[in-house]
Amino acid sequence: MLKVYGLKVSYFTGKLEAYLRYKEIPYEFCPMTARQFMRDIPAKTGAMQMPAAELPDGRWMTDTSPMIDWFETQYPDPPILPEDPGQAFVCRLIEDYADEWLWRPAMHYRWSYPLSSKLLARQISDVMGAEIKAPGWLKRRRTEQRQKHNFVDRDGVTPATRAHVESSYLRLLQILETVFASRPFLFGDRPTLADIGLMGPLLRHFSMDPAPGVIMRETAPGVMEWVYRMWNARASRMSGGLVSGIPDDLRPLLREIGEAHLEALNANAAAWQTGQTRHDARIQDTDYHDIQTSQYRVWCLEVLQARHAALDDLTRASLRPLLEAENVLEPLLRLSGVESGYAAGKEAPFGRSLPVFEDIRS
Ligand SMILES: N[C@@H](CCC(=O)N[C@@H](CS)C(=O)NCC(=O)O)C(=O)O
Numbered sequence: 001m002l003k004v005y006g007l008k009v010s011y012f013t014g015k016l017e018a019y020l021r022y023k024e025i026p027y028e029f030c031p032m033t034a035r036q037f038m039r040d041i042p043a044k045t046g047a048m049q050m051p052a053a054e055l056p057d058g059r060w061m062t063d064t065s066p067m068i069d070w071f072e073t074q075y076p077d078p079p080i081l082p083e084d085p086g087q088a089f090v091c092r093l094i095e096d097y098a099d100e101w102l103w104r105p106a107m108h109y110r111w112s113y114p115l116s117s118k119l120l121a122r123q124i125s126d127v128m129g130a131e132i133k134a135p136g137w138l139k140r141r142r143t144e145q146r147q148k149h150n151f152v153d154r155d156g157v158t159p160a161t162r163a164h165v166e167s168s169y170l171r172l173l174q175i176l177e178t179v180f181a182s183r184p185f186l187f188g189d190r191p192t193l194a195d196i197g198l199m200g201p202l203l204r205h206f207s208m209d210p211a212p213g214v215i216m217r218e219t220a221p222g223v224m225e226w227v228y229r230m231w232n233a234r235a236s237r238m239s240g241g242l243v244s245g246i247p248d249d250l251r252p253l254l255r256e257i258g259e260a261h262l263e264a265l266n267a268n269a270a271a272w273q274t275g276q277t278r279h280d281a282r283i284q285d286t287d288y289h290d291i292q293t294s295q296y297r298v299w300c301l302e303v304l305q306a307r308h309a310a311l312d313d314l315t316r317a318s319l320r321p322l323l324e325a326e327n328v329l330e331p332l333l334r335l336s337g338v339e340s341g342y343a344a345g346k347e348a349p350f351g352r353s354l355p356v357f358e359d360i361r362s
Contacts, residue, residue: 002027005036006051009123011106012099013051014204016064019196022233023075027053034128046344046352048360059350065095066348068196078235080193082242085315087187090246092307093257093328094186095197096300100356101261102198105169106205106212107151108162113211117144120209142362150360156281156288164286168260169212173220175252180222182249184229189240195230203227246322254326259284262331265301267291269338272298277359296354299340308332 004020004027006013020027032041032050041052045062052062061067072080081088110116118140125139132139157165176198179186186194206212207227216224246254263283271279271293281288308316323329344351 001056003030003054004028004051005030005032005041005053007032007124007127009120009204009208010050011103011200011204012049012064015099015196015200016051016053016067018199018203018230019064019068019071019080021231022191022196023071023080023235025071025075031127033131035131037128047355049353049355061349062353063349064200065099068193070349078190078238080191080196082187082192084242084244085311086319087192087242087246089307089311089315089319090250090254091187091193091197092304094194094253096304097257097261098197098200098202100297100300101257101264102168102172102201103151103356104155104157105165106201107147107155108157108165109169109212110205110209111144111148111152112157112162116209116211117148121147146362150357154290154292154361156291158289161286161288164284168256169206170215170219171256172253173216173223175249175256176223176226177220179247179249179253180226183243184226184240185233186250187247188242190235190238190242191230191233192242195226199227199230203231246319251322251326254322254328258323258326258328258331262301262328265297265304266331266334268293269298269301269335272340273335273338292357292359294356295340295342295358296356298338299342299345299354301335302338302340302342303345304332305338 002020002025004013004016006016006029008029008031017029032052037050038048041050041062042048044054044060045052047062049062051064052060053067054060061070068080081091110120121140121144125136125143129139129143183189185191186198202223207216207224216227260283264281267279267281268291271277272295277293278290279293281291311319320329323332342354344353
């Protein structure tokens with residue numbers, strides 16, 4: 001059987017599990033130990049990251065976006081991407097925003113608030129550190145320090161940016177609360193890749209962690225309901241269809257993707273092109289400083305541009321007014337010649353994968 005190595009509190013493990021459960025692809029969940037995370041998994045996949053999966057034929061995979069694309073080739077029915085290529089492209093934008101942009105508020109809410117960080121440090125170190133011979137309090141303290149240092153302090157979250165980081169989450173809740181008041185999933189009566197992508201941050205962090213969880217329960221119960229509806233969704237029990245086109249209530253989400261996520265991808269890619277390992281970014285009038293430049297995220301922009309270029313002329317033309325009006329098209333196409341140099345990118349999810357951040361300090 002397929003084996004999935006990860007943690008029950010992990011962002012990307014949650015995204016992959018939501019997908020496998022929905023598609024009813026059987027798998028065995030294997031809690032990841034520190035030794036596997038730091039030694040065995042990087043040796044198999046090239047990246048110290050979770051989840052990683054081992055196929056029954058012995059091949060290893062990592063990186064949820066190409067993994068899901070590969071699973072779709074093996075289990076095509078029902079497809080997770082809408083048949084309408086315009087909707088499918090918007091799903092890709094939402095997945096990328098969920099994977100890369102929402103990471104910062106998710107990590108901030110988890111590791112900046114002691115209410116969350118004490119609980120999560122215990123949950124993580126109890127599983128990952130089970131084999132490490134050290135006092136529990138020390139393992140928990142090191143977990144808390146490592147995560148806050150790498151994913152909050154070194155990711156541009158400061159007293160000056162904190163309000164903006166949090167406003168991203170609060171805006172998303174408002175947008176989605178409106179969407180789920182009128183239909184069960186983002187594009188209609190059944191899930192698509194957009195729902196799966198959002199499960200990473202919304203299931204494993206925002207709904208489950210104490211600090212953002214209480215905000216979701218109190219201000220966006222419809223989103224909380226969607227989280228568990230998605231977790232319980234099974235393709236064989238779904239009969240509904242999708243809406244046609246891009247519903248108007250998704251426009252504010254597209255605007256957020258254009259103004260926040262694509263701006264961040266552009267600042268990162270521009271820094272990559274000029275060889276800066278850390279960079280600044282101005283996002284929705286907030287100045288972020290000293291963010292780690294990520295080769296992986298250059299690849300994200302390269303892939304989104306390539307997907308947009310690969311759309312048929314009619315679809316590209318019909319999406320254009322919407323993408324222009326919501327400030328998506330200009331930042332999507334701003335940089336030409338985006339080249340991540342991710343040599344094994346075409347082999348993903350197999351081959352040597354790239355982690356999102358390469359400079360992680362323990
Ligand atoms: N692009 C990867 C990202 C995976 C990822 O970043 N996973 C996080 C945990 S949810 C991780 O392992 N981060 C490295 C670390 O914590 O050191 C994917 O989609 O699977």
